[in-house]
Amino acid sequence: xxxxxxSTIAILSTAGLFLxxxxxxxxxxxxxxxxxxAANLFVLAMGxxxxxxxxxxxxxxxxxxxxxVPQALVLTAIVINFGVTTFxxxxxxxxxxxxxxxxxxxxxARDEGGG
Amino acid sequence: xxxxxxxxxLLPLLAGTLQLFLVHRPSWTLRLVGLAACVAxxxxxxxxxxxxxxxxxxxxxxxxxxxxxxxxxxxxxxSAFMLLLTALLALPCLVAACGSWDRAGHNFHxxxxxxxxxxxxxxxxxxxxxxxxxxEILLIASYCLMLHGGGEARLKAGIVYVVVNLIGSALxxxxxxxxxxxxxxxxxxxxxxxxxxLDSDFAVLARVAAMLLFVVFGLKAAMLPLHFxxxxxxxxxxxxxxxxxxxxxxxxAYAILRLSTVVFGAEAxxxxxxxxxxxxxxxxxxxxxxMIGALGSKGLAELAGFLLIAxxxxxxxxxxxxxxxxxxxxxxxxxQSVPATAALFLLAGLIADRRGERGGDIxxxxxxxxxxxxxxxxxxxxxxxxxxxxxGGFLGKMMLLQSVEGAATGWIFSSLLLTGLLGLIACxxxxxxxxxxxxxxxxxxxxxxxxxxxxxxxLLGGNIALTVGAGPLVVYxxxxxxxxxxxxxxxxxxxxxxxxxER
Numbered sequence: 001x002x003x004x005x006x007s008t009i010a011i012l013s014t015a016g017l018f019l020x021x022x023x024x025x026x027x028x029x030x031x032x033x034x035x036x037x038a039a040n041l042f043v044l045a046m047g048x049x050x051x052x053x054x055x056x057x058x059x060x061x062x063x064x065x066x067x068x069v070p071q072a073l074v075l076t077a078i079v080i081n082f083g084v085t086t087f088x089x090x091x092x093x094x095x096x097x098x099x100x101x102x103x104x105x106x107x108x109a110r111d112e113g114g115g
Numbered sequence: 116x117x118x119x120x121x122x123x124x125l126l127p128l129l130a131g132t133l134q135l136f137l138v139h140r141p142s143w144t145l146r147l148v149g150l151a152a153c154v155a156x157x158x159x160x161x162x163x164x165x166x167x168x169x170x171x172x173x174x175x176x177x178x179x180x181x182x183x184x185x186x187x188x189x190x191x192x193x194s195a196f197m198l199l200l201t202a203l204l205a206l207p208c209l210v211a212a213c214g215s216w217d218r219a220g221h222n223f224h225x226x227x228x229x230x231x232x233x234x235x236x237x238x239x240x241x242x243x244x245x246x247x248x249x250x251e252i253l254l255i256a257s258y259c260l261m262l263h264g265g266g267e268a269r270l271k272a273g274i275v276y277v278v279v280n281l282i283g284s285a286l287x288x289x290x291x292x293x294x295x296x297x298x299x300x301x302x303x304x305x306x307x308x309x310x311x312x313l314d315s316d317f318a319v320l321a322r323v324a325a326m327l328l329f330v331v332f333g334l335k336a337a338m339l340p341l342h343f344x345x346x347x348x349x350x351x352x353x354x355x356x357x358x359x360x361x362x363x364x365x366x367x368a369y370a371i372l373r374l375s376t377v378v379f380g381a382e383a384x385x386x387x388x389x390x391x392x393x394x395x396x397x398x399x400x401x402x403x404x405x406m407i408g409a410l411g412s413k414g415l416a417e418l419a420g421f422l423l424i425a426x427x428x429x430x431x432x433x434x435x436x437x438x439x440x441x442x443x444x445x446x447x448x449x450x451q452s453v454p455a456t457a458a459l460f461l462l463a464g465l466i467a468d469r470r471g472e473r474g475g476d477i478x479x480x481x482x483x484x485x486x487x488x489x490x491x492x493x494x495x496x497x498x499x500x501x502x503x504x505x506x507g508g509f510l511g512k513m514m515l516l517q518s519v520e521g522a523a524t525g526w527i528f529s530s531l532l533l534t535g536l537l538g539l540i541a542c543x544x545x546x547x548x549x550x551x552x553x554x555x556x557x558x559x560x561x562x563x564x565x566x567x568x569x570x571x572x573x574l575l576g577g578n579i580a581l582t583v584g585a586g587p588l589v590v591y592x593x594x595x596x597x598x599x600x601x602x603x604x605x606x607x608x609x610x611x612x613x614x615x616x617e618r
Contacts, residue, residue: 020282025274032281039288046296070295073244077288080251084284087258088277095270104274 005045012038024102025092032088036081043074119166120175120188122159123198123235124249127152131228138222145224146213152228153206156235160199167195168591170598172608174241182609183302187241189609192595196446197238197369201362203577204453205231207570211461212355214566219264219353226263230256230359237366241609242302243291246370250287250335254280257363260356261348272344272351279344283334290327297321303377304609307602311384318385325379329390332374335367337424338431339401346408346420350475354464357416358457358574364427365449372434372442372599380602388437395435395523399530402428406534409541415463415475418545419456422500425538426452429502432527433515440518442596444511447589451507451581455499458574462492465567466549477545479552485563490550492568495575497542502535507582514589 012034019031047070096102130152137144166173173190176182209227217223233253240246258280262273295301297317298309313321334341345364349357375390405425412418430452433445463475466489473480483489495506502508512531519527581588598604 020278028278032278032285035282035285036288039285039292042289043292043295046292067299069301070292073292073295073301076244076248080248080284084251084255084281087255088281091258091262091270091274091277095274098270099267104278105271 001051002049005041005049009038009041009045012041023104025095025104026102028104029085029088029092033081033085036077036085040074040077040081043070043077046070117173117175119159119163120173120190120239121177123156123163123202123239124188124232126155126159127228127232127235131225131232134225134228135222138225142218146209146217149209149224149227150206150213153202153209153231156202156231157199157206160195160202163190164195164199166190167192168594170594172598172605174609182241183300183305186245187302187609188239189241189303189605190239191605191608192591192598193369193372193446194238196450196591196595197365198235200365200450200453201231201234201238204362204457204574205359207573208355208359208457208461210573211358211567211570212353216264216353216355220262222259223263226256226259227359229253230260234362234366238369241304243294243306244301247284247287247291250366251284253363253366254284257360260359261352263356264353266351268351272347276344276348279334283331286327287331290324290331293320293324293327297324302609303373304606307378307380307382308606308610310378310386311382313384313386321386322389325374325386325389328374329371329393332367332370333397335364336371336431337364337367337401337427338397339404339428342401342404342424345424346412346417349420349423349460350414350416354416354461355570357419357460357464361423361453361456361460364423365430365453368427368430368434368449371431375434375437376599377602377605381600382602382606391435391437394431395527398428398431398435399526400428401425401431402530402534404428406537406541410537410544412541412545413476415466415477415545415549416460417475418477418541419459419463421541422459422538423456425534426456426500428534429512429515429531432531433518436515436518437600438518439593439596439600441515442599443589443592444514444518446592446595447514447581447585448508448511450588450592451499451511451578454574454577454581455496455506455508458492458571458578459496459500461571461574462489462496465489465563465571466493469563477548479548483550486550488563488568490546492571492575493546493550495578497538497546499575499578501538501542502531503539505582507578507585510582510585 016031016034016038019027047067050066053064053066130148134145134148167190175188177186230253233249233256236249237246240249258277261276262269294306297320298306300306337345349360379386379389381387402425405421405428408421409418412421430445430449433441467475469483470480499506499508502512
C-alpha cells in the first residue's frame with residue numbers, strides 16, 4: 001500500500017513538473033493541478049497509511065483509527081487548490097485571447113518554429 | 116485585551132465583505148468603508164504594539180481550543196511591529212488609489228481589504244498550517260490586485276507571478292506535511308520543542324522540510340535566485356498596488372526569521388541554525404543582484420523593483436547575523452525601507468502619467484512640470500533606499516555594519532558599501548535623465564492634484580520621522596530582537612511548562 005501511494009505521488013509530481021516546464025499556459029495549468037494533487041496525497045499519506053481501520057473514532061471498537069488532522073488539512077488544501085486552479089484557467093484563457101498566444105512569456109511560437 | 120488580537124484579521128475581512136455588498140453603490144461608500152477600516156487598523160495596531168512593548172507574549176486560542184491542538188494567534192514584539200507597519204502603509208496606499216486606480220477594474224476595495232487580512236494573519240499565525248492558509252489568502256488577493264487595471268503587460272507579468280507562487284504554495288504544503296509527519300504537530304512552538312528530541316532518521320526529514328520552507332519563503336521574499344518574478348510583476352502592477360506589495364516581500368522575510376528562531380532556533384539541538392549559512396550567502400548575492408539590476412533598469416518602476424530586491428538583500432543579511440544588534444538594525448532598516456519603496460512606486464506612477472507615451476522609461480522625454488516637487492521626492496526616496504545620509508537607510512546600514520562581527524565581516528562590509536555606490540549611480544542616472552534631460556519646454560503638463568502627491572509626501576515624511584525618531588524605534592527593535600532570539604519564552608507562552616517529550 002505504501003509503495004502504491006508513494007509511486008502515485010512520484011508519478012503525479014514528475015508529470016506535473018514536466019508539464020510545468022513547457023511554455024504554454026494550458027500545459028502549465030494541468031501541470032499545476034497534478035503537482036497540487038501530489039501535494040494533497042502527500043499530506044494525506046503523512047497521517048500514516050493503514051489498512052482495515054475505521055475512518056472515525058467510535059465506529060468500531062475504536063482501537064485503530066487514522067490520524068484525523070491530515071484529513072482536515074487536506075480538505076482545506078483541496079478547497080484552496082480548487083479555487084486557485086479555476087483562477088489560473090480563467091487567467092490563461094483571458095491571456096491567450098488578449099495576447100493572441102498561449103505562451104507564458106507572451107511571445108508568438110510561430111516565430112520560432114513551434115515549441 | 117484578549118479578543119483584540121483577532122481583530123487585525125477579522126476587521127479587514129468584515130470590511131471587505133461589507134464592500135462586496137456595496138459594489139453597486141456610489142463609489143464613495145466603498146472608499147469610506149475602506150479608509151475607515153484602515154484608520155481603525157492603525158489604532159488597533161498601536162494599541163497592540165503598546166500591549167506587546169512590555170515584553171509579554173499574548174496568545175489567543177481561536178475557539179478556545181488549547182494549543183497545541185487548537186489554532187493560535189501569537190502576538191509578540193515582532194508581530195506587533197509588523198502589524199503596525201502594515202497598517203501605516205495601507206492607509207497612504209489606499210488614499211493614493213482612491214479616485215484613480217480603484218476605478219480601473221472591479222472589486223479593488225474588497226481585494227485590498229482581503230490582502231490586508233492575509234498579511235496581518237501571516238504576521239499573527241502561531242502554527243504552520245495557518246501560515247500557509249494566510250499566505251494563500253494574501254496571494255489570491257494579490258493575484259487579482261496585480262492584474263487590476265488589465266492590459267497586456269500586466270497579463271504577461273501576472274501569469275508568471277501566479278504560476279511561480281502556485282508552485283511555491285505546493286512546495287509549502289509538502290513541507291508542512293513533512294513536518295507534521297515527523298513531529299505530529301503544526302504548532303510552531305510545539306515544533307520547536309520537539310526538534311531536539313527527533314531521532315536521526317526523522318531529523319533528516321525535518322532538515323528537508325526546513326530547506327523546503329526556506330526556498331518557499333525565499334521565493335516570497337524575492338531572494339536570489341528566486342527573484343525573477345518581482346521586477347516585471349511589480350513594475351507592471353498599478354502603482355498603489357505595487358506600493359502595498361512593498362510589505363509582501365517582508366512577509367517572506369518575517370516567516371524566515373520566525374522559523375529560524377522559534378522552530379530551528381537556539382533550542383533545536385542538531386537542527387539549530389541550519390538556515391543561517393545559506394541565508395547570509397543568498398542575502399549578499401540578492402543585494403548585489405538588486406543593485407546591478409537597478410543599474411540596468413529601463414523603467415522607473417523596474418528600478419524601484421530592483422531597489423526593493425536590494426533592500427531585501429540588506430534585510431536578510433541582518434537576519435542572517437543572528438545576534439540582537441544585527442536583528443535590531445534589520446528591523447529598523449525594514450521599517451524605513453517600506454515607506455521609501457512604496458513612495459518610489461507611487462512616484463513612478465505619477466511620473467509615468469505625466470510623460471505621455473514615454474511613460475516610466477528612463478529616457479529623455481517631455482517636460483514634467485512641477486519637477487521641483489517630484490524631483491525632490493524622488494531624491495528623498497532614492498537616498499533612503501540607497502542608504503546615504505541623512506535619511507533612515509543610512510542609519511539602518513550603519514547600525515548593521517556596526518553589529519557585524521566574525522568571519523564574514525569583510526564580505527558584508529564590502530558588499531554593503533560597494534552596492535551602495537552602484538545604487539547611487541543607478542538613481543543618479545535615472546534622476547538626471549528624468550528631471551534634467553527634458554526635450555520640450557516646461558509648463559505643458561497639467562498641475563498635479565494635491566491628493567495624488569499627498570500619499571507620496573506622507574510616506575516620505577514617515578521615513579524622515581523614522582530618521583528623526585530613530586532612538587525609540589531602535590530601543591524597541593533591540594527589545595524585539597532579544598525576545599525573538601529567546602525561543603524558549605515563545606514556547607513557554609504558547610504551550611506552558613515543558614511536559615517532557617511525549618513524541
